[in-house]
Amino acid sequence: MTSNDFIKKGSNFLKMNNIKSHIIDAELILSNVSGLLREKFVINSELKLDSNQINAFNKLILKRGMSKEPLAYLFKKKEFWSNDLNVNKNVLIPRPETEILVDALARYYKNQKPFILDIGTGSGCIIISLLQELKQSKAIAIDISNKALKIALENSKINNTFDRIKFINSSIDNFIGFKFDLVVCNPPYIARHQLKNLDDSIKYFEPKIALDGGNDGLDVIRKVIYKSKKILKINGMLALEIGNGQYSKVSQILKLNKFKEKFFVKDYKDNIRCIFSKLDHY
Numbered sequence: 143m144t145s146n147d148f149i150k151k152g153s154n155f156l157k158m159n160n161i162k163s164h165i166i167d168a169e170l171i172l173s174n175v176s177g178l179l180r181e182k183f184v185i186n187s188e189l190k191l192d193s194n195q196i197n198a199f200n201k202l203i204l205k206r207g208m209s210k211e212p213l214a215y216l217f218k219k220k221e222f223w224s225n226d227l228n229v230n231k232n233v234l235i236p237r238p239e240t241e242i243l244v245d246a247l248a249r250y251y252k253n254q255k256p257f258i259l260d261i262g263t264g265s266g267c268i269i270i271s272l273l274q275e276l277k278q279s280k281a282i283a284i285d286i287s288n289k290a291l292k293i294a295l296e297n298s299k300i301n302n303t304f305d306r307i308k309f310i311n312s313s314i315d316n317f318i319g320f321k322f323d324l325v326v327c328n329p330p331y332i333a334r335h336q337l338k339n340l341d342d343s344i345k346y347f348e349p350k351i352a353l354d355g356g357n358d359g360l361d362v363i364r365k366v367i368y369k370s371k372k373i374l375k376i377n378g379m380l381a382l383e384i385g386n387g388q389y390s391k392v393s394q395i396l397k398l399n400k401f402k403e404k405f406f407v408k409d410y411k412d413n414i415r416c417i418f419s420k421l422d423h424y
């Protein structure tokens with residue numbers, strides 16, 4: 143059998159098991175076990191696999207199809223902002239939407255060196271990518287999960303930002319003592335009653351603590367906004383990722399807390415995904 147046959151066979155199995163992304167998943171599994179870029183066997187469909195690769199391929203296809211475990215956890219890796227990040231079940235899998243947040247901030251702060259706080263750093267994806275773009279910046283990254291911080295720390299080492307990030311095991315409530323130019327947060331923002339409607343791959347594998355935003359999904363967002371009032375320097379910015387349909391409510395909370403919205407950014411599906419605001423001092 144050639145690489146193409148394996149992809150067909152694997153993706154058929156995944157399809158039968160209701161995996162929507164069955165073709166790309168089979169291709170990514172083949173890429174993972176062969177060490178070859180996906181493009182390689184898309185161009186050359188006749189590549190041969192050795193028996194180890196075939197075994198590994200079959201094993202991962204079976205696991206993905208039967209258990210629905212996300213590929214990122216099966217590979218223990220996820221690419222974000224062109225970095226290879228380590229992930230495990232203690233951290234949310236970094237999403238492409240979150241790259242939009244990084245992109246907007248990297249542009250906004252180009253050639254500047256904001257002192258940054260990343261709240262709920264998880265895998266560290268946001269702060270690591272931001273510091274790669276803002277070479278003079280330093281940051282503090284907090285998380286209530288020590289297990290997540292361990293991964294974030296590893297990732298900062300692998301991606302050469304370790305010396306500029308201080309990782310602290312803390313909730314936002316207990317965090318004091320510093321003032322920042324930029325506070326960034328991709329909070330858990332799914333309303334609790336909606337958790338059960340998430341895809342199996344998400345709800346059975348990703349950490350609930352990284353998803354659950356309380357009754358209306360806005361519990362952590364409220365806390366972050368309230369706290370940011372106190373820990374932002376004058377002219378400091380709060381950058382928030384938010385959930386679908388949360389824009390007007392979050393706007394209202396920001397206004398109530400004397401924040402002035404600067405701009406927002408939409409995601410690939412045209413949802414307002416990130417809000418950027420500053421304290422209105424006058």
Ligand code: GLN
Pocket residue numbers: 233234235236237240261262263264265266267268328329330351352353
């Ligand atoms: N900051 C991490 C990310 O953006 C984790 C976010 C979270 O756990 N809600 O992926």
